[in-house]
Amino acid sequence: MPFPNIDPIAIAIGPIAIRWYALAYLFGVILGAGYGYLLLRNQRLWHRGAPPFKASDIWDFAFWAMLAIVIGGRVGYVLFYNLPYYLENPAQIINTLDGGMSYHGGMLGLMLAAILFTRSKDGNWLSSLDLLGAVATIGILLGRLANFINAELYGAPTTVPWGVVFPTDPLQLARHPSQLYEAALEGLLLFLVIRVATHVFYALRKPxxxxxxxxxxxxxxxIAVEFVRLPDAQLGYLYGGWLTMGQVLSLPILLGGLILVIYAATRRENPLRP
Structure with missing residues (x-):
């Protein structure tokens, strides 16, 4: 199927151009903060009825979250995806016009910001990570849709009926719209799963x-989508031609998630249900 010809520039006023990708970051933080406000205000959802910080503080945190996402995402891309190039061209590290951002780096930056912010409010830092987990899917959904509009991070060639011919593809082949796969799985589906966990099973009561x-x-x-998503050109496939950097970076996240679930579920105080 042909690519829906959507201009990557959402608004242009003279020499000033605002891209959908930038708006995805902005609205991801704003909508995430709005949803976070509702969660924080509902004290019965939280461990001992105490959220990590006051609902009104979420707007202060949103400012630091935006900085943490941008800085962490850029630093992560430099370190994980193209370090040799940036060692040779250090001035390019601050040049974000090349689009180099790492989700894993942004996640680490956001986690650090949440922990430091919550500690300054004398709150439970584990609960602040729970808050991030509940709202981060909104930003992921918007970010992956923006990747699709930019015709970037597309997948391998395919014969499936929903394969897309991206205008940025020099070979002009039908490819997996891997950005939409990630938007559906990491964004929408994961949001719904966590929504059930927080409001049906009261999972926020287990930090x-x-x-x-x-x-x-x-x-x-x-990890699943990376099997049909093209790796970054400068890295290619790793370890014999079947593993990607995205999969490698996701493995410690998977391990950390398993540890957190086991730790939280085996604590005896404060049962999961009311």
Whole structure:
């Protein structure tokens, strides 16, 4: 099927251009903060009725979250995906116009910001990671849709009926729309799973459980989609031609998620249900 010709630039006023990708980051944080506000305000959802910080503080945290995502994402890309190039061209590290951002780096930056912010409020830092797990899927969904609009990070050639011919593909082959796969799995589906966990099974009452569920769900989804997503050109496939850097970076996230779920589920205090 042909690519829906969507202009990557959402708004252009003279020399000023605002791209859908930038709007995805902005609205991901705003909508995530709005949903986080609702979760924080509902005290009965939380461990001992105490969220990690006051609902009104979420807007202060949103500012730091945006910085953490951008800085962490850029640093992660430099370190994980193209370090030799940036060692030779250090001035390019701050040049984000090349689009080099790493989700795993952004996640680490966001986690660090949440822990430091929550500690400054004398809250439970594990619960703050649960909050991130509950809202991060919103940003992932918007970000992957923006990747699709940009016609980037597409998949391997395919014969499936929903294969897409991307305008940026020099070979002009029908390819897996891997961005949409990730939007559906890591964004929409994982949001629904966590929503059930938080509002039906009261998982936020077990600090670390929602964060663990998110980590496991994200890692498994990312590892699965990477089998049909093209690796970064400068890296290619690793370890004999079948593993990607995205899969390698997702393995510790999967392990960390399993540890968090086991830790949270085996604690005896505060049962999962009311």
């Amino acid at each position: 670390g459980l929602v964060a663990g569920i998110f980590a496991i769900g994200y890692a498994l989804s990312r």
